[in-house]
Amino acid sequence: MQGTSARAGNWSRLQLAAEWLTDLVFPPLCWCCGRVDVRSCVDCLRALQAAPLQVTARRADKLDMESATGPHVGLLQSAVQALKYEGYKELAEPLAERLINALRWLDWSFDIILPIPLHSERLRERGYNQAELLADRVAVELGLFCATDCVARVRNTEQQAQLRGAERRSNVKGAFEVVTDVAGLRILLVDDVVTSGETLNECASELRKHGAAAVYGIAVSKGGQS
Ligand SMILES: [Zn+2]
Numbered sequence: 001m002q003g004t005s006a007r008a009g010n011w012s013r014l015q016l017a018a019e020w021l022t023d024l025v026f027p028p029l030c031w032c033c034g035r036v037d038v039r040s041c042v043d044c045l046r047a048l049q050a051a052p053l054q055v056t057a058r059r060a061d062k063l064d065m066e067s068a069t070g071p072h073v074g075l076l077q078s079a080v081q082a083l084k085y086e087g088y089k090e091l092a093e094p095l096a097e098r099l100i101n102a103l104r105w106l107d108w109s110f111d112i113i114l115p116i117p118l119h120s121e122r123l124r125e126r127g128y129n130q131a132e133l134l135a136d137r138v139a140v141e142l143g144l145f146c147a148t149d150c151v152a153r154v155r156n157t158e159q160q161a162q163l164r165g166a167e168r169r170s171n172v173k174g175a176f177e178v179v180t181d182v183a184g185l186r187i188l189l190v191d192d193v194v195t196s197g198e199t200l201n202e203c204a205s206e207l208r209k210h211g212a213a214a215v216y217g218i219a220v221s222k223g224g225q226s
Contacts, residue, residue, distance in 0.1 A: 028052040031082035031091065032075065040090060048094050055102045056222055059068035060197050063189075064214045067106055068222035069098040074194055076221045080192050084130045088110055092130065095220045099190065103138070108216050110188040112147045113139045116203060117176070119156035134220065135190040150180045150187075151203060168195070172202040183211030194219035 027036050032044035054070040070076050079095060082088040115135035123129055132148055139146035155175045163171055187207055189200055200217035207215050 022225050030088065031088045032078050043214070044162075045094065048075055048091075049097070051075055051098075053098060053102055055105055057106060060201055060204075060217070062083070062201050062208055062215065063197075063217045065106070065108065066194065066197055066200060066217045067102060068194055068219045069102045070221055072195075072221035072223035080221050083133070087127075089128060089130075089133055092133035093136060095192075096134045098143070098218040098220060099134060099138050099218055100141045102218065103142070104142075107147070108146075108188065110214065110216055112145050112150075112185055113142070113188045113190060114147050114150050114203075114207075116128055116189060116191040116199060117151055117153040119153040121156050130192050131190055138188075138190060150178065151206065152177045152179050165196070168198040169202075170198065172199050174202075175199075176203045176206045178206050178210040181210075182207055184209075184213050185206060186214040187212050187216070189215060189217040191217070191219040192225055193221045196224040 028039045029036060030038050030041040031043055032047075033041060035041045035044075051070065055067060057065055057067040067142040072080065079088075079091050083091040083095060113129035113135050115129060118126065118129045118131075129148075132146075135146050135148075153175055154177045157171050157175050189203055191200060194200060194217070197217070200219070204212075204215040204217065
């Protein structure tokens, strides 16, 4: 037994040494201003927390309502991209706070929360689903269930941001499959960014085919349609 704990001790010392070396060669940088040796500096975090809500809300094809907490520009855009592409998972906390505040203002009624799923291949590459990090926090705060296994992404689609207009619609067509019973449920879909709204719409369309009573969609930021 002693040998096992000694080996475990050596292993954790090795891990610490590896982390120290990684920090030395690749020091952490603030997600926004690039300040060295801190992943999120106090100034940028405060600025993000103080960024005013600019809640948009509109009816969309298969969604009862679609909303975002502000435009996909400036600080909000940097934070969403750092969460999504650069591994700054801790930004899910302040960004989820925006979603929670927007939802309190919107006053929608829903029973469960669903993050827009990633395809398994992209999940493997990224290591996490940023929409799930957001949805989890929203669900805890609102005392609701975050259902991560209701819908599967069965096609590994292109990034919507890389595409335009009609390409976005065909890109996500048939991308989702409902795998559990959602009949009669009022569902809130959560995503990081919404542009044309085709991803939320396609997911909502599948949920409706399976009997969902209502489907709402919310994202942290709203990009311009093109
Ligand atoms: Zn900073």
